Amino acid sequence: MSLEVSARSFPEKAHEALGRERLQKTLGYLRFGSAAGRRAVMARFPEFDTYRDLGKAIKDHTLAHLDTYMEMFLEKAAAAGAHVHWAADGAEARAIILDICRKRGTRTVTKSKSMVSEEIELAEHLSAHGIRAVETDLGEYIVQIRGERPSHIIGPAIHLTKEDVEETFRKVHDDLPPGRPLGTPVELISEARLKLRDDFLNADVGISGANFLIAETGTVVLVTNEGNAELTTGVPKTHIVLTGIEKLVPTLEDATALLRLLARCGTGQDLTAYTSFITGAARPGDADGPEETHIVLLDNGRSRMLRTEFEEMLRCIRCGACLNQCPVYTAVGGHAYGSVYPGPMGAVLTPMLASVDEAGHLPNASSFCGKCEEVCPMRIPLPRMMRHWREREFERGLAPPAMRSGLGLWRTLAGWPAAYRLALGLAARVLRGRGREGFIRTLPFIGAGWTEHRDMRAPEGGTFLAQWSARAGRERRP
């Protein structure tokens, strides 16, 4: 998969992203918009922390009994008329879905946004076999017609300005009058609505993901704000659900508890505009709905995370809060990561889905500030898990040479306390000399890259060790 190769070059891509003016403008909307939205919605939900504990407990219990709940789900979904398929990896899932589409003589598929389908590159696979796969979430549609990948798990086109979208629509929708007004988001949205209507009403198969799977009833829960999931799953004759096994929850009440967290953390809403509970295929006599419903359960590395230091990652409900609040993500955007899942959650999950030497840079794309864990509704210790990956990477000798030699130099110095103190004192004095109004604007040599996009605080006093001994000396005097 292309994801493996591109994840190698995070440093180069991040560097390039910092210099792109339009991208920086849109990341600014995210930096300020998402934090404000979150504050407003949380003020109206004082139970947030209680529900975080509850959400964590629900998922931990489910993961401890994943085999049992999977069996219950399989039984109930089948009883409601769904065909359930098991896929050990992406290749198997792609083959199963292509086979269903071929049997139904499929020409056009509508797709509702699904990160798992991005993970296995489903749309590309279907296209390569002559089946048109149309993304229907507005953001996904925009990145698809631009030939790009989503840059955010909730807002796929978050890296684009409205001018970018206008340019793309004028180029791709070349059957429409060239002089039409297209300068506002409303005009752009109306055009996409018009363009996608035919596909919604005439597609042979609709493919969706799942936000939760309910073992009690065999139900698939889907949330959207646009209504595209309902049009995708309800209109065509066949509905295919593609989802990871970690989406399981025991009961309807458990799904409700997690829904109280998902939209609040994802988009700053109490609940998304559409929350659908889909159970099986159309019943005899139903006015509409698919004749056939298939559910493809994908493992792709998930079950091997059970009972490891990465198990807690399986609690993730894909709300995107850790991306929105991450200083690295909001500085460089999602494409720099080169992986389907960007940001802190992607840094932990991607190496598990690919392998650590192929996505080895991702856990380093963090300042370890801890904000991701602080905002995570499922209390996933993301920084700790990124550290596990860094340890593995270092043990396997995969860390870059500059980092290895830097750490080696530090180790040597740390073994000679007098030399360490001398070197540190010297460095602090030099840096203090470079500072203007408490900040250093540029550093030479390897520090130049660091100060290119940010300022460094200049040291104000002596070294920590010098200050500590001075303080200890003062305290000893009565």
Add this chain to the structure above:
Amino acid sequence: MSRSQDAALAAALARMRQTLGPLAGAGRDGQSPRERIARPPRGPVPARITAAGNAIERLFIETARAAGASVETVPGLAAVPARIAAYLAGQGLAPRLHRAPDAFTRAVPFPDGTIELAEGPLPPEGGIALASAEAGLAETGSLVVRSGPDRPLAVHLVPETEIVLLDAGDVLPSQEALWERLRRAGGALPRDLTLVTGPSRTGDIEMRVEMGAHGPRRLHILLVGGAPEETAD
């Protein structure tokens, strides 16, 4: 599932069981899965519901408006046609409705000639639909709609404007009350049960939320039999 898929699934489940350890009657963490399914535990009731007390209807009106819907109370079905005519005129919309085939919606007594009525599939460009909801949820201002023999789901998704009738007696506090009601009725879920919370929207362009992405741009709720807002207390 094919035979090879069946075998692969059985093997995967066996591997999981080996990793997770033996399953005692009380569950691996002291909670039995069977027990959880038989008696599903509930999360704490959100303060906004307890604070509303008996005024669940008013909480619904407030939360539905916060979600971008417009809401008005009507004393009974007889008053609905005039309210609809007034709403459409206020929005500058032509008096032409696509009526959903369910019994509640069909019971609205439209006088001849005031509003043009159509049934059957909606035009692809949208139009205006009149439909009804099974229930309302006060916590979030959601309408509960479902698939069924006289309940096409498309009626809630295809129109540009949707007018929804909701019996005030069907306003429930939260999803938990809905699950309880479903279980009392035998527990079988329809193919689709959707909670509609305000009009369709998207924030995909520069994070600015705009209504009317793929579903209705306007959602107007008529709370039938609801207490008039001025005097409700």
